[in-house]
Amino acid sequence: MLNKDDFDFIKTYLPFLNQLEKEEYRFIENAGSKAAYSQGKTILDHENECSGLVIVKSGQLRAFFEAEDGKEITLYRLLSGDVCILTASCVLKNIDFEVMLEAEKDSQVFLIPAAVWGKLADKNIKVKEFSMELVSERFSEVMWVMEQMVSxxxxxxxxxxxxxxxxxxxxxxxxxxxxxxxxxxxxxxxxxxxxxxxxxxxxxxxxxxxxxxxxxxxxxxxxxx
Amino acid sequence: MLNKDDFDFIKTYLPFLNQLEKEEYRFIENAGSKAAYSQGKTILDHENECSGLVIVKSGQLRAFFEAEDGKEITLYRLLSGDVCILTASCVLKNIDFEVMLEAEKDSQVFLIPAAVWGKLADKNIKVKEFSMELVSERFSEVMWVMEQMVSxxxxxxxxxxxxxxxxxxxxxxxxxxxxxxxxxxxxxxxxxxxxxxxxxxxxxxxxxxxxxxxxxxxxxxxxxx
CATH class of the missing domain: 1.10.10.10 (Winged helix-like DNA-binding domain superfamily/Winged helix DNA-binding domain)
Incomplete structure (x- = not known):
């Protein structure tokens, strides 16, 4: 359950929330949660993969990919206001890899569970559009990382x-x-x-x-x- | 302009076409084109980047990314029936990299121009969904390539x-x-x-x-x- 201040913060970064119907809106408000992680703590790993949409309130997170042999590669960083959708990969059709998150600084994050996000995206084209834009943005960042690796x-x-x-x-x-x-x-x-x-x-x-x-x-x- | 046989082929791989309205349908039929490329020929490069949606009729294409220093990295291959959407990146919000195509075997391809695709996706949620699924599929393939590179x-x-x-x-x-x-x-x-x-x-x-x-x-x- 999110309080009014939290919800106001989230709305700034998920602009489509203002266009949702009242019940969809309540749905997110009730299902959302807030958590604090101290520096160095793993937020999402193989144990609790696909938790949902992560919105950073404060701090700094590292999003990384873990290869089968345990090697890690940093994909991008998340700062205040950044949204991570790849942590909801199970509700994104055709995304078959997992992204892990780790707090690089003491951080506060909001979480919207994957199942809740999936249901909303199925019903609402604005949510789907937002998902597509987020996935594309991360894809571009990963290509940048790959370019660094190659060149x-x-x-x-x-x-x-x-x-x-x-x-x-x-x-x-x-x-x-x-x-x-x-x-x-x-x-x-x-x-x-x-x-x-x-x-x-x-x-x-x-x-x-x-x-x-x-x-x-x-x-x-x-x-x- | 595509003939009936061509269009029937395309419909198998772009299933949402059956659900379009008649004028949207005609729009694609008129704007679509077909071309043949012999082995070794570059289909899309920096000169004509963002041509549009490519659907392979026959043959084999290599989709690759070119780093700033000219190094190439193969991202995936396209065989008969495969669709490439990253060649329409200019109508995909937040995709800021270009994918090149090269014929690895003598190939025939259909092309739906990027502008036509963009207009359709804006109007029709099925087209947008299809775009999202294609982008996600390619993203997953690229992550696989990256995993190979790292591990x-x-x-x-x-x-x-x-x-x-x-x-x-x-x-x-x-x-x-x-x-x-x-x-x-x-x-x-x-x-x-x-x-x-x-x-x-x-x-x-x-x-x-x-x-x-x-x-x-x-x-x-x-x-x-």
Missing amino acids: KNMGQRVAAFLLDQSALEKSNSLELTHDTIAKNLGTAREVISRILKYLENDGLLKLSRGRIELLNTKRLNEMNR | KNMGQRVAAFLLDQSALEKSNSLELTHDTIAKNLGTAREVISRILKYLENDGLLKLSRGRIELLNTKRLNEMNR
């Missing part, structure tokens, strides 16, 4: 990842383990450690336990030209 | 690619250049040549000019376990 070597991808993190955190001193970077880029920790060591020797960054300090963002940027 | 090394991917080609061609003797394999897997020709040489030395295949003969499909299969 950049791992060193360039590490540099780009560190610069992205630095922009997100608004800091050149990043709390990051080699394992976290490996998971984000779908490779092994050893590969990342080797690249980081190389970049450190080159004077581009400084490594310490669980922390990476970017010393020369200009040259890190130039790696991707 | 397999290039040697395994080459082996899997050769076995796929062998199944498609129903032959162990494949007309394939190293460059073609490189383009399919989004890597450099040199990388592929090295791997093929290694597999040849190992007795798994035999290389000759423009041709690869698979000598031990059992062991090629085992590489992917």
